Amino acid sequence: MIAPCLYIAETGKMGKGVFTSAPITAGSVIEIAPVIVMPPKDRVLLDQTLLHDYIFEWGEEGTQCAMALGWIPIYNHAYRSNCEYEMDYATTSIQIRTVRAIEAGEELFINYGGSWDSDRPVWFEVL
Template sequence: MGPICIKDTGKYGRGLYATRDIKKDELIEVSPVIVLPKEDWGHLEKTSLLYYSFYWGEDDTAIALGLGSLYNHSYTPNINYENNIENLSIDFYALHDISMGEQLTINYNGDLEDKSPLWFDVIE
């Protein structure tokens, strides 16, 4: 079993939580992706999958499989992610030490410093 599990947050639906202490820079999850070329963007926009997509390269989009699409948003995340183009995956790493039971979050804007508004009201 990996260091994460799915739980109901009670407020934001499902979320991912640490099942043990996780060390800074530890690789937490490698989520394989399905890459959608920019030509598919118009179709994706008409589906709820849009809200689970990641930027992939300059023009494409990716849908993370595994647990990758279940991380909730935070402007002060404890997880960062990198697109692994060669491996066709999104790799999730701990930004700092994380305690067992803590919810794992990413910044949906992709950049840790980006506090741009999202498509939903952010409550932190």
């Protein structure tokens, strides 16, 4: 499920991003996407490719990885994001929910560090 008001557009500085054409209220689920779960041995291989930037740690121990389908790989990162993601291990899916009201035309961000307000440095800033 992808909310009908979402669209993908160029951001100007971060490539493509996910935007909304209509206001969205805080706490709204805007996307639920299935994931492809892979074992640790595949994670080692994926870490050597561009897909490393698009996979999520997966499972209670974080030893597996998952590739989200839908538009989830297109959301850009912000430390104070306006959306958060939640992993559902039972249904092998990830959902995106707004953490505040969103204006029409606004880009939607998730925090790659996990929590919407995490200040933990992400991999591409510590290289």
